Amino acid sequence: MKKIATFLASLLMLMGVFAPATATTVQASSTKNIKVTYTLKKNKKQIAKKTLTLKKGATVTTGLKKGWKVTDKKGFISEIDGHKQNNKKKIYWTYTVNKKQVNVSADKKKLKNKDHVEFKLSKYNG
Incomplete structure (x- = not known):
C-alpha cells in the first residue's frame, strides 16, 4: 500500500511540475x-x-x-x-x-x- 501511495504522489508531483512548464514553454515561443x-x-x-x-x-x-x-x-x-x-x-x-x-x-x-x-x-x- 505504501508503494502505491508513493507512486501516486510521484505521479502527481510529475504532472504538477512538468505539465505547466511544457504549456508555458509552448505559449512563450508562440508569442515571440x-x-x-x-x-x-x-x-x-x-x-x-x-x-x-x-x-x-x-x-x-x-x-x-x-x-x-x-x-x-x-x-x-x-x-x-x-x-x-x-x-x-x-x-x-x-x-x-x-x-x-x-x-x-x-x-x-x-x-x-x-x-x-x-x-x-x-x-x-x-
Missing part, C-alpha cells in the same frame, strides 16, 4: 513570432504573395527583405525582385497595411500578428 501576409502588385496585377513568420516587433522592411530581394534607401523601397521604380515616369512603390495607407517609411512601421501588407508599383497621380 507573428505571421504577416505580403502581396506585391504591379499596377493592379498581383505578382507575388507570401505569408511570412517574423519576430514580434518586426518592421515592414524586415519581412519584405526576408521574402524578396529588395533595394531601399532610408526605409524607402525602390526595387523588389527586379521591379524598379521609374522616377521619370512617376512610377513608385507604395504600401498599405491592412488596406490603410501608411505615412512612415517601411523601416519604421512595426507589424502585428495577422497584418496584411500590400506593396503596389504604379503611377503616382498626385
